[in-house]
Amino acid sequence: MIRSSHQRKPVRLALSAITLAVLAQLAHAQGQAGSVFNEQFLDIGGGQSRADLSLFAFGNRVMPGNYLVDVSLNESSIGQSQVDFVDKGDEKNAQPCLTRAMLDGWGVKVEVFPALMAAGDQCVDLAQAIPGSSVSYDGEKLRLFVSIPQAAMKRQARGAISPDKWDKGINVGMLDYQFSAARYDGGNNNTNSNVNSSITEFNANPSTTTQARNTLYAGLRGGFNLGDWRFRNFSTYNRGVDGEGRWQSVTSYLQRDIASLGGQLVIGDSTTPGNFFDAFPFRGVQLSSDDGMLPDSQQGYAPTIRGVAQGNARVTVRQNGYVVYSSYVAPGPFVLDDLYPTSPSGDLEVTITEADGRETKFKQAFSAVPTLLREGVWRYSATGGQYRNGYSTINSGSSSAKPNFVQGSLARGLGREYSVYGGLIASDIYQSVLFGVGKNLRAFGAISADLSQAHTKGPNRQDVNGQSLRFLYAKAFENYGTSVRMAGYRYSTGGFRTFQEAAQMQDLQTGQELNNRRNQLRLELAQQLGSNGGTAYASAQQQSYWGTDQKDRLIQVGYSNFYKQLSYSVFYNYSTNLNGPSNRQLMLTLSIPLGDSRSYARYTVAKGNNGELTQQASVYGSALDDGRLTYNVTAAHSNQQDNSGSASASYLSQIGRFDFGRAQGSGYGQTTLGIAGGLVVHGGGVTLAQPLGETMALVQAPDAANVGFEVYPGVRTDSRGNAVLANLSPYRLNRLAVRTEDLGDNVEVKNAALDVVPTRGAVVLAKFETSIGLRLMLNLSDRNGKPLPFGARVENQQGQEMGIVGGEGQTFISGAKEADAFTVKWGQAAAEQCRIKYRVPLEKNPAPIRELNAQCE
Incomplete structure (x- = not known):
């Protein structure tokens, strides 16, 4: 029999919650002490009887079953595992069932312990099998603590994750895209810059045409x-203001892990490694080691690009002739630290195109850090195929x-912190060998040096031979706050x-000469000036060529600090280009x-070329x-360009990032999308x-729509409960956590956090178990109207526990249906249980927790 209760009982609800909490805490306390808890303490009067509470005689029991638990091995988290808990028949907590395969996966030397080898797939007594070991379980935190002597563990580097825990992911198709477009109007736009060529010329004379012009960039990373x-x-598509567009396929390849060799197999159009030889594009086959598979190894490096934009400007980055990055930035200094290079080395060509068409260009050298490997570690690569080039014209350095x-x-880490490495390139027009050595100087950093010998067959049998010597150095002087x-x-x-130069030589005509590199110098410094003295940084690079006195040069110096709430910075940039004019900028910024x-609020004053002063x-x-909308509004004045203004905004949604910008100046305008x-x-x-990146997780939380995730701003589940979490770290533990505050009144999640270990490029499936239903407070009574016994268990038709009866017969149920039946048990006899049914009445504005009265049938 069911009756809807229209009177709320907050006092009774609070009393029930407090009573159950006291029950759990006192039972837990007595269980630890080994004493017997006096159940008479739970008599709260009112004629309500008590259920058989022997279930809690030894604390808040862990019931038999299979649980997803966090495993802590020797006080270090090693991820999550599904563990069976079995009843040992001693009326205490169910105990975790640890198997030989499970211990082997955790790095235990199972082969040296006879008890483990004889156990097969059966549960093992860890304390007896491995003397000095122990296991315990915290049911409140779902954490399993395992302690095993170090001598019983396999030797492995800290942070190593066994390959059998790597998740190769599911079968999927994917597309990562970026589109940016601009419309130029007015008569003072520079229309002669060709964004399709690899190196464009500076044009200081604006066109006088008044026709509107459009540009478009599309970057597509697709696959399966x-x-x-x-x-x-x-692939990329670039269309300049001249209306000419060009598609480029930058890379197109098949790839897979070769875990036994610690490397990657690549077939198709890709790029050679750049840690020893200069990297270049190729079409063929490559097998190379993947440092990401090694624990605590050095990961891939991408440079930070700094620059200054006078207005809403487009920044285009090319590498090996291919456009690898294009974006619009707001006025002022900018930093690009999210570059996704296609090659581990190769100079980056940076072009800053202002709203009025002016262009600033510079080259930034990009190469590997010193080669230094741990003792016993190998690094290798083997590539065979055909040379590929992305430049569009011979004059720009193409072939x-x-x-x-x-x-x-091949590289090898030796004893005494030495590393040796070498390599070769063989072609019908070119042969080169390289040998080098690296050394950890400890307090003085790391250094490597190598020597290359090359033989090149030029056109008309103009063979040349030569050598190249290279030094690399890196160090962080922590005591002085200095980082080189x-x-x-x-x-x-x-x-x-x-x-690459050998390939270019094949196109030289009689009398033409190749300006090959003569020397190159690079330096990057960062200095912390005391606890409140600010930070200074500097980078410098210079590259000279045989046959010309001109040099490529880039010098950047900056200093930043703050005084109370005022932050300030000074930035100086100087660059020269072999094929263009020099550029100087000095900028002061207050914020x-x-x-x-x-x-x-920010004020900026900048001194540029030819005496130009901009404020x-x-x-x-x-x-x-969550800060997913960002904006910038700027007004500017120049002693050469008059007044101008710009506005931009960026919105980060669950389906992508949307950008908008508008710039207006004397005689010109620019709109960007x-x-x-x-x-x-x-x-x-x-x-x-949102943008996918390389490695990701597909989250499934059935029927939990519009739910966010920790450290992923703007990401939310769709109407089906699916979402994509991007940019995971391959071969590493990645913790994915649901924002439980986003769950609705009718959604419960059983596992609010998951650990995943994806392989490179994988899309791993992360399933969050959700329970969808109503939240009910049931007032349960027997046929005579008396409250059901305190502590009775409420089970659904599948035998799963749904709640425990509290004071005055109240029990809280989550994930309930609109109509269902439960079984209530307060003892083992048939007379000590009954069945109840309920149906939730329709309400126009229901409360988050519905309260109903129910009687035993």
Whole structure:
């Protein structure tokens, strides 16, 4: 029999909660002490009887079953595991069932313990099998603590994760995209810059045409995963103000892990490793080691690009002739630290295109850090195929020659912190060998040096020979707050050619000369000036060529600090280009927050080339609850360009990032639009997402819509409960956590956090178990109207516990249906249980927790 209760009873609800809490705490306390808890303490009067509470005689029991638990081995988290808990028949907690396979996966030397080898798939008594070991379980935190003597563990580097825990992911298709477009109007736009060529010329004379012009950039990273294989294609489309567009396929390849060799197999269009020889694009096959598979190894390095934009400007980055990055930035200094290079080395060509068409260009050297390996570690690569080039014109340093080649390299970590490495390149037009050594100098950093010998066959049998000597150095002087991230010097004789230069030589006409590199110097410094003295940084690079006195040079120096709420910085930039004019900029920036908001005011004054002085005043910041909307409004004045203004905004949604900008000056205007995002096609349909990156997780939380995740701003589940979490670290533990405050009144999640270990390029499936239903407070009574016994268990039709009866017969149920039946048990006899049914009445504005009365049938 069911009756709807219209009177709320907050006092009774609170009393029930407090009573159950006291029950759990006191039972837990007595269980630890080994004493017997006096059940008479729970008599709260009112004629309510008590259930058989022997279940709690030894504390808050762990019931038999299979649980997903966090495993802590020797006080270090090693991820999550499904563990069976079995009843030992001693009326205490169910105990975890540890098997030989489980211990072997955790790194235990199972082969040296006879008890483990004889156990097979059965549960083992860890304390007896391995003397000195122990296991305990915290049911409240779902954490399993395992302690095993170090002598019983396999020797492995800290942070290592066994390959049998790597998750290759599911079969999916994917597309990561970026689109940006600009419309130029007015008569003072520079229309002669060709964004399609690899190196564009500075044009200081604006066009007088009044026709509106458009530019468009599209970057598409698509592919699919099938088992261990990943297919990827990265293509770009570039259309300049001249209306001419060009598609480029930057990379297109099949890839898979070779875990037994600690490396990757790549088939198709990709790029050679750049840690020893200069990297270059190829079409063929490559097998190379993957440092990401090694624990505590040095990971991939991408440079930080700094620059200054006078207005809403487009920044384009090219590498090996291919556009690898393009984005619009707000006025003022900018930093690009999210570069995703296609090659581990190769100079980056940076072009800053202002709203009025002016261009600033510089080259930034990009190469590997010193080669230093741990003792016993190998690094290798073997590549065979055809040389590929992405440049569009010979004058820009391209080559129509596509010679076949083989390239190999090998490095080994030796004792006393030495490393040796070498390599070779062989082609019908080029042969080169390299040998080098690296040394950890400990307090003085790390250094490596190598020598290359090359023989090049030029046109008309103009063979040349030469050598190249290179030094690399890196060090962080922590006691002095100094970091030398990269210092390098390279000298090449007049007859030395790289493989790319050898290919370019094949197109030289009679009388033409190749300006090959002579020497190169690079330096990156960062200095912390005391606890409140600010931070200074500097980077410098210079590259000279044989046959010309001109040099490529880039010098950047900066200092930043704050005084109370005022932050300030000084930045100096100087660059020269072998094929263009020099550029100088000196900038002072002041910034202060506006009240308690997330908005800031900024003033900038910059001195540029030819005496140009520019002043800017900006208001910028973020809005909405998680800061997913950012904006910038700027007014500027120049003694050469008059007044100008710009505004930009960026919104980060669950399906992508949307950008908008508008700049207006004397005689010109620019409107920019951009969108970046991704989509994943899987067995459950299509899920839209923010930009994907390389490795990701597909989250499934059935029926839990619009739920966010920790450290992933803007990401939320769609109507089906699916979402994509991007940029996971391959071969590492990645913790994915649901924002439980986003769960609705009718959604419960059983596992609010998951650990995943994806392989490179994988899309791992992360399932969060959700329970969808109503939240009910049931007032349970017997046929005579008396409350059911305190402590009675409420089970559903599958035998799963749904709640425990508290004071006055109240019990809280979550995930309930609109109509259902439960069984209530307060003892083992048939007379000590009954069945109840309920149906939730329809209400126009229901409360988050419905309260109902129910009687035993």
